[in-house]
Amino acid sequence: MMAYENQGFEDAQIYASREEMESLVLDDNNNNNGNNGNNESNPNSVRSNGGGGGANGGDGVQSQPYNHPLSAPLPFAEIPTTDDDDPLLSSSSPKKSPNSFNSFLEPPSYAEAVFRSFDGDHGKQVNGHGGVSTSSPSSSSEYLKISVTDPHKEQDLNNSLVPGGNAYMTYLVTTWTNLPEFNGTEFSVRRRFKDVVTLSDRLADSYRGFFIPLRPDKSVVEGQVMQKQEFVEQRRMALEKYLRKLAAHPVIRRSEELRLFLQVQGKLPLVKTTDVASRMLDGAAKLPKQLFGESVVSAAVDPNDVSQPAKGGRDLLRIFKELRQSVTNDWGGTKPPVDFEQELSNVSQQAESLVKAQQDIGETLGQLGLAFVKLTKFESEEAMFNSQKVRAGDMKNVATSAVKASRLYRELNAQTVRHLDKLHEYLGVMLAVNNAYADRSNALLTVQTLLSELSTLNARVEKLEAAASKIFGVTVREYERIKENNKNELERLDQERHDDFFGMLKGFVANQAGYAEKMASVWETVANETSGYAKNS
C-alpha cells in the first residue's frame, strides 16, 4: 500500500516527457494499482478486474491464483475478530488512537491507518458478514473455514439421452476446521450446484425458525451459458459466500447436514425433500433430534408441562385460548416492521446511484486531465512566445492534478462499494428473517388446525385425547422451540446488525473524509501555484 501510495502521486510528477504523459492510460494502470493494496491481494487483483482481466486459461488455472492467498500465508487462518480486519472499526481499541485520522496528509501513515482495505475482495472474508462480527464461535480457537475452487465440467452419464450427455459443473469444496464433529482438519469434496440446493432445503426443514442464509439463485440459463467462464466464476463466488455464511451461523455450522455436505466423499448423502405439505402436518414425526435435545436452544418450555394439560376437552380449549393469546403477543412484539425492508431497499438503490455518480466524476476528471495534457504538449511543442511556455506549465499542473484526483475517486469508489455492499447483504438477511417468521406462522397454523379438528370430535374425545396429548404436546413443543429459536436468532441478528451497520457507517464516513483530504491537498498545491493570477485580475 505504501509503495502504491507514493507511486500514484509520484507517477504523474515524474512524467516530464510528453510521451509518458500521454501514455497515462488510466484504466489498466489504475486498476492494477488500485487493487495492489495489500501484498497478499496481488494475485487477487488479477481476478478482481472482472471476467475479462485475469480470466485466461482453462477452468482450473483461473482459480489457482485465487487459492494461494488463502493457503500460503495463513494455512489455518482464523476467523477474524473485531481487532483484526478493519482498523476503522477498532478505533476504540488501544492500538489505534482516535487522532490517527489527522495524519491524512502523510502518505505512508495515512495509507496504513485508513486505507488498509478489507483484505482484498469480499470473497476473502472468512465469515460472510464482513469485518466485525460477533457471531464468532464461543471459543475463539474454533474455526470452520471453507473455500470453493476449481470449477470442472463433468458428464452425467447415467441420464444421458442425448449423446454427449448432460454436462454439469462441479466445484472443489475445501474445508479447514478443528471442530470436533468433523473427522479431520482438512478435507475436500466435489459438489455440484444441485447439491447445494439440496443442502439448503434440508437445512430449511431442520432449522425452522432460524434465520438461515439464502442460498444462491438457481439461474435458468441454457446449457452453453452454464459453462461460460464469467457465469461459472460468479457462481463459484456465490457458493463460497453462501457456505461461509453457513459456517458463520452458530447453530447451523454444527449441523449434521452441513457436515455431510462438506465431508462425505462421492455422492451427497442427503435426500432431497420436496414434500412441503408433509412439513405442515407431520412436523412432529419428522423433527430431527436437534430440536428436542439441542443444548444451544434453551428449552424455555418444560416439555412435561405442555403435555400434561391434555386431560380433558375443557382443558384443550383453555390451552388453545392461551396459545392464541401468546402468539398474538409474540407477533406484536418481535415481528420486524415491513417498512424497514422497504427503506433498506431504497437506501440500497440510492447507494448504487451514489457509487455511479462518484465513478462518473472521477472518469470525467481523468478525461479533462488528458485533454489538458494534449494541450500542454501542443503549446510547448513549437511555442513562439514565452507566454505560451508559461501557460503550458500552468496547464500541466492542472492536468496532472486532475489525473491524480481522478485516480483518488476511483480508489474511493472501490472502498465505498465495499462499505455500502453491506446494505445489499442485509437485504438478503432480511429475507431470511422473513422466512423464519414464515416458518413460525406455518407451525402455528399446524397447531391451530389440529386443535380445531380435535375440538369438534366429541365422540372420540378419549381416544383422541390420548393421541392428542402426544401430538399436541409435540406440536406445541415444536412451536415453542421455533419461537425460542426466533427470539434467540433475533437477538443475535440484532446485535450483529448493530455492529455491522456501525462498521459500515464508520468505514464509509472515514473513507470519504480521507479521500477528500487527499484531494484537497492536491488542489491546494495548484491553487497556491496559480495564486499570482488572482492578484492581477
Add this chain to the structure above:
Amino acid sequence: MQQRSSTGGGGGGGGGLQSPRSPSSQPPYLSISVTDPAKMGNGVQAYISYKVITKTNFPEYQGPEKIVIRRYNDFVWLRDRLFEKYKGIFIPPLPEKSTVEKFRFSAEFIEMRRQALDTFVNRIALHHELQQSEDLRTFLQADEQTMERARSQDTGIFKRKPSDLMQIFRDVQSKVSDVVLGKEKPVEETNPEYEKLKRYIFELEDHLAEAQKHAYRLVKRHRELGQSLADFGKAIKLLGACEGDALGTAFSELGAKSEMLSIKLQKEAHHLLMNFEEPLKDYVRAVQSIKGTIAERANAFRQQVELVETIKLKEIDLNKYRLTRSEKTLEAEHEYEELKADSEEATKRFENIVRLMNEEIVRFQEQKTQDMGLAFHEFAKGQARLANGIADAWRSLLPKLETLSSS
C-alpha cells in the same frame, strides 16, 4: 510559473490605457459594466435587455458616467462594425446566440451571457486602438432610437452580418477577376511563419474545444453527484427512522450530512461553470475570432495581388493606345493612375494587417496566459474548497458515530 513578461505592444492586462488627447491631471480610464438583465416584451418577441454603465474621463465622451440600455443584438452590431473597421486586430469574441428556446431565459444562461458581454466591452475598452472607435462611443452613449436605427441600417434586408455581405461581394469579385486573369487557384501568401501560425490556430481550436467539452461534463457530474448525495441522505434518514435507538440516530446524522454536502456540490458546480468552463469557452471563441482575422488578411492579400496583375494588363493596354495615338489614351491613363493609387492603398492595407496581427498575436498569447492562469486558479481553489468542506463534514461525524456505536 508566474513570469509576467510585458513584451510586445498593446495594452495587455490591466492599466496602460493610452488616449492621446486626455488631460494629464488624471490617468485616462474607460470602464464599463454590463448589469441588471431584465426581460422585455412577451412571447416570441421577448428578449433580455442590459444596463450598460460607462465611467470614463475620455474627452470624446459625454461626462464621467453614462447609462444606456442595450440588448444582445446591439453588441453584435458593435462587434461587426469593429470587425469591418479594424482589420488585423483580433476583435474580442461574443457569447453565442442561444439556439434552444427554453434555455434562453434560464437564470444561469442569462448570467453567463451577462458576464461574457461585460468581458467583451471591457476588452474593447482596454485595447489601445479599439477603445478609440467611434462605433464604441455610439454604442456606449447613443439613445435607444439612434441605436436601433444604426443597427437596422447595417443588417440590411438579408439580415446578414455586414462582414458576411462584404465577403460574398468579394468572393464574387475575385472569382470574376480569376476568370479574367485566367487563374483558378486562390492566391495565398507564401510566408512559412505565417503558415505555422495558421496551422497553430486551427489546431488550437480543436484542442480547446475538447477541453471545454470535458469541463462542461465535469460541471454536470458535480450536479449529478450532488443529487445522488441528496437522495442517498434522504433515504438513509428514513432508514434511521425505522431503526430507532443509537443506530437510527447514526443513520439520521449521516443522512443530514449527505444532504448538506449535496448543497456544497451544487454550489461548486455553479462556480465551476462560471469560472472555469466559461473562460475555456471564451478561449475557443477568441480563437474563432482570430480565424476571421485570418480570412480578412487573405482577402487583403488577394486584392493586392489582383490589383498588381490588373495594373500590368492596364500598362500593356496603355502602351498600345499610346502607340496608336487612340482617343482612349487619356481615359486609359486616368484609369491607370487610379489603379496605381488603389494598388498602393491595397498594399498599405495588407501591410497594416500584417503589422497589426504580429502585435496582436503577442498580446493574445499574453492575455490568454493570464486568463487561463486565473481560470486554473479558480478551478483549483474551488476543488480544494469543496474537498475540504467534504472532509470537514465527514470528519466531524466520526466522533459522534463512535459514541453512538458504543452505547
